[in-house]
Amino acid sequence: MKRFLIKPNPKMEHVREGIWNVANSLRELGATVLMEHQYRCLGEIEEIKYCTSEEVDQVAEAVLVLGGDGTLLRAAHETRLPLLGINFGHLGFISELTKEETDLFSRLIEDDFQIESRMMLRCVRIRNGEENKPFYALNDIVTSRGTGESILRMNLLIDDAYADTYLADGLIVTTPTGSTAYALSAGGSILEPDVEALEITPVCPHMLRARSLVVSSQRKIAIMLAEEKSAHVVADGIALYDIQAGDRLEIKRGEKETRFIRVHSRSFYDILHEKLGSDTH
Template identity: 40%
Template sequence: MAEVRFQRIGLVLHPQRPHAWGLAEAVAEYLQRIGREPILLPAETLDRVEIVAGWDLAITFGGDGLVLRVARYAAPAGVPILGINLGRVGFLTEIQPEEWLEQLSRVWEGDYWVERRLMLEACWIREDQRQGPFYALNDVVIGRMGLGRIVRVRVEIDGRYFTTYIGDGLIVATPTGSTAYALAAGGPILPPELKNIVLVPIAPHLSLDRAVVLDEGVRLTLTVHTEGKAALTIDGAGDEPIAEGDRVEIAAAPFSARFIRLRDRSYFYRLLATRLRRMVADE
């Protein structure tokens, strides 16, 4: 008997994307016909790891932002992700909506490879009260809120003082996040399967103004010093107000985000070149 690949499949959709519901329902009907068990749910109902525990695969119907949200819960549960692109950029998604039937058939036949991407684990500490852990596929950002005073972020690497960034904030990014906010702030572009962590200052003022690439095994402690308002943002979500003396501890998570890939292994460079050409054309 042939192996049955991915029996219980979560279908997570972005409720505000046009055609997401209809496409997800069509895929669910197809999965039922071939003997799979689809679980259909809107993205806003996915808020804890236990929901995806027991899934064999998560299929997303949206853009890269939805993939970031799903990875937060699927990665700790060891559930691989396959994205159907209903967004614009599609750095993380894999399938175009018009080709879903053909491409899913390839998955069932085993014609795919698994890409593993570094995740970050962050804890927020205030007066010895610890919150977290929180998980990020792109980045953890400490930044000022609105117009106001600069933020000072003291950085320790493995318990030793490294530097203090002064400016609008600091981005701690994964290789996945190196093509997101970190790139806009002047950081380097890293291939997605590297295991490095990148520090990228935001609008630095009289402080280190270059990005720094760190080994995956480091542990960071960021201490915030500000007379204004600052916020902690994880993968673009949260904007949690942080105060003078708050600390954020960051390290590589003990698991990776896993993605089902159907393109060849050099796809990232072609996609990156396309995006960079588009950026130049838009200038």
């Protein structure tokens, strides 16, 4: 690889310094470094060429994402190019490098890396027989009650067969990638990234028997409100729309995938110990 687009979180501390360090390290290796025009407001950097958002997939071979997991999730929605996360945030669970590991950029130039594909979710709302534009999520789709609203009663269908009714603040449908995010905090299980499964986890359930449900990634999941209320739908932290009684929220594995660049040989369990503090040694 020789052409890299930098996509930073403009709100991170010392953002211009971080961009310059990454760009300069790549230029010293003979790479072309690009950034979208929208980031010119951070201050122009001589080592960088600028392009439009529409040109990204044609002019770059990979995207280097500077920030935390939230910045990586947004990048996954915007491009189909391989992503390399460089953690300038806090946890950085799905980031590959720390901001100090610029010496590993040589692995990119030499094509000494692996590409790891992660499944995405496809979500649509069906109202009065009309299906809206699909949205794709790498981590999760969350259906939740609004602030000050009472608990939700939600029917869950799997491949159009009734599965259960949940009394809860919400439901999280997650990919294996998202199983270490919000769903984990809600009591869900951790899934290995390459498991062909989706997980459904209730948020603050008001029922003794409520547990996470793991289903095949080939299943179609539908959520419907069982009473005259409304609920918010959020995908990877992005508010999409509300659903009402009579609406049907359909979620399934999407045809799109997110590709991550991996230069480390760490196992998934090494990352769990490092990022989630589960190492008891």
